[in-house]
Amino acid sequence: MTVDWSWHAVAEAFPLLLRGLVVTLEITVLAALLSYVLGLVFAVIRMSRIPVLSQLTFLFIEAVRSTPLLVQVFMFYYVLQSQTGILLSAFLSGVIVIGVHYACYTSEVYRAGIEAVPKGQWEAATALNLPRGRVWTSVILPQAVPRVLPALGNYTIAMFKETPLLLGIGVLEMLNRAKEYGAETFRVLEAYTLAGVFFLVISYIASVMVRRLESRVGTL
Amino acid sequence: MPSHGDHGANAETSSAAAQSDVMISFDNVDKSWGENHVLKKLNFHVKPAEKVSIIGPSGSGKTTILRILMTLENPDEGVVTVDGDELWNVERGRRIRRETKQMKLTRRKIGMVFQQFNLFPHLSALQNVMEAPVRVLGMSKDEAHERAKELLDMVGLGEHLNHKPPKLSGGQQQRVAIARAMAMRPKVMLFDEVTSALDPELVGDVLDVIRDLATSTDMTMLLVTHEMRFAEEISDRVVMFDNGVAVEQGPPHKIFKDPDNDRTRQFLRAVLEH
Numbered sequence: 231m232t233v234d235w236s237w238h239a240v241a242e243a244f245p246l247l248l249r250g251l252v253v254t255l256e257i258t259v260l261a262a263l264l265s266y267v268l269g270l271v272f273a274v275i276r277m278s279r280i281p282v283l284s285q286l287t288f289l290f291i292e293a294v295r296s297t298p299l300l301v302q303v304f305m306f307y308y309v310l311q312s313q314t315g316i317l318l319s320a321f322l323s324g325v326i327v328i329g330v331h332y333a334c335y336t337s338e339v340y341r342a343g344i345e346a347v348p349k350g351q352w353e354a355a356t357a358l359n360l361p362r363g364r365v366w367t368s369v370i371l372p373q374a375v376p377r378v379l380p381a382l383g384n385y386t387i388a389m390f391k392e393t394p395l396l397l398g399i400g401v402l403e404m405l406n407r408a409k410e411y412g413a414e415t416f417r418v419l420e421a422y423t424l425a426g427v428f429f430l431v432i433s434y435i436a437s438v439m440v441r442r443l444e445s446r447v448g449t450l
Numbered sequence: 451m452p453s454h455g456d457h458g459a460n461a462e463t464s465s466a467a468a469q470s471d472v473m474i475s476f477d478n479v480d481k482s483w484g485e486n487h488v489l490k491k492l493n494f495h496v497k498p499a500e501k502v503s504i505i506g507p508s509g510s511g512k513t514t515i516l517r518i519l520m521t522l523e524n525p526d527e528g529v530v531t532v533d534g535d536e537l538w539n540v541e542r543g544r545r546i547r548r549e550t551k552q553m554k555l556t557r558r559k560i561g562m563v564f565q566q567f568n569l570f571p572h573l574s575a576l577q578n579v580m581e582a583p584v585r586v587l588g589m590s591k592d593e594a595h596e597r598a599k600e601l602l603d604m605v606g607l608g609e610h611l612n613h614k615p616p617k618l619s620g621g622q623q624q625r626v627a628i629a630r631a632m633a634m635r636p637k638v639m640l641f642d643e644v645t646s647a648l649d650p651e652l653v654g655d656v657l658d659v660i661r662d663l664a665t666s667t668d669m670t671m672l673l674v675t676h677e678m679r680f681a682e683e684i685s686d687r688v689v690m691f692d693n694g695v696a697v698e699q700g701p702p703h704k705i706f707k708d709p710d711n712d713r714t715r716q717f718l719r720a721v722l723e724h
């Protein structure tokens with residue numbers, strides 16, 4: 231079997247995929263930011279044992295973690311829209327679903343980071359009468375957050391690799407661009423290989439950076 | 451109930467209660483963990499400005515007494531007051547009310563120094579001391595800064611204002627912790643074996659600071675300690691705890707030189723042997 235490989239097709243697909251890559255990165259960054267903030271909110275709600283709200287948050291997290299991301303993408307984009315008439319773009323829906331989905335994982339990371347802060351820190355803060363909110367912002371989080379950064383980094387890489395799921399709702403991210411090019415030219419080999427290489431290179435560089443960070447701040 | 455001053459815990463303001471004869475009172479305070487009956491109907495009173503050392507074998511409930519005062523632990527039953535204000539009032543079987551407004555106000559009058567220092571490791575010595583005055587007392591940053599400098603000078607750390615705790619020795623950290631507690635101008639200071647995590651050569655500096663506070667302030671001081679010589683030197687009264695009861699108490703010379711209770715004698719023999 232001979233492989234029919236065309237560098238010309240690669241050169242042609244390259245700019246198209248690059249445009250898709252920009253969308254992929256935009257989604258990754260926005261979804262990641264959402265998951266960092268929301269995950270922290272979830273963690274603090276659960277750990278401060280606010281009645282009802284804590285339990286609801288717990289149930290929500292369990293539900294999200296127990297269902298596939300693609301199901302959530304479809305639920306959010308098609309079902310929600312058809313039932314409530316709320317119309318969000320596929321791009322925005324993708325950001326929200328991935329961000330919320332991963333917030334349910336980052337909240338566990340934050341929880342571990344917060345629990346790793348010694349009990350004596352809470353006690354010293356109580357002895358000084360610092361108000362609850364202050365204890366979180368001045369004492370606990372500044373110690374917990376640096377230690378969770380590597381884990382957040384790893385989840386960010388995971389989010390990056392999940393973005394092709396949004397092809398299912400028509401977001402023009404990188405894989406969708408590859409598919410488009412393949413369909414037009416029948417050069418699927420070059421298009422998908424190139425997409426794979428982009429994912430590989432970026433994920434690899436990112437994970438090297440995360441490992442560097444890990445050795446600097448230590449892991450949990 | 452006496453009214454509070456602005457900042458309640460200010461050692462320089464005198465409330466009606468401060469003139470009275472009790473700064474700390476434990477009345478019928480009970481505490482158990484499961485089968486472990488740690489405090490048994492404890493009645494224990496401390497006068498304003500009194501310096502009381504608490505001694506006793508491991509597990510006798512010494513730390514628990516301090517932690518109940520600092521509201522880090524709740525009694526199962528009993529009443530605890532500080533400076534005339536109620537800190538705990540627990541009836542057995544009733545729901546325990548934590549973090550009440552009353553409790554938070556009363557708690558401002560109390561400072562605590564821990565065995566493990568518990569400094570905030572991400573903040574400099576100066577910031578450790580400034581944090582509470584700024585956030586709790588509403589002091590301006592400039593004023594808090596000035597005061598923190600004075601306090602750190604007082605404990606001999608004037609040269610290390612901007613060092614973070616991991617860069618300081620245990621003895622230095624503990625002195626920062628004392629300055630941090632002092633910054634809130636507490637009327638009552640609790641010291642829980644504050645030198646037992648230190649290398650022997652660092653103990654002296656910390657004890658010197660506490661001795662200074664004992665002789666130069668009218669703070670009420672409650673010290674749990676295994677430093678018997680130090681306890682004898684600075685205390686007005688020594689209380690010996692065993693099995694959740696105060697088995698003996700009195701002036702230091704009496705307790706250390708001529709104790710009445712067998713358990714006290716045994717205990718002192720054991721600790722003074724090494």
Ligand SMILES: Nc1ncnc2c1ncn2[C@@H]1O[C@H](COP(=O)(O)OP(=O)(O)OP(=O)(O)O)[C@@H](O)[C@H]1O
Nearest residue numbers: 483486488506507508509510511512513514515643
């Ligand atoms: N959070 C807790 N849960 C269960 N048991 C506890 C807890 N805190 C203290 N205890 C138990 O209560 C008893 C009294 O403890 P406490 O710390 O007051 O003793 P102590 O007199 O300070 O002893 P030491 O000299 O060892 O510090 C001990 O038996 C201890 O194991």
Ligand SMILES: [Mg+2]
Nearest residue numbers: 512513514643
């Ligand atoms: Mg103890």
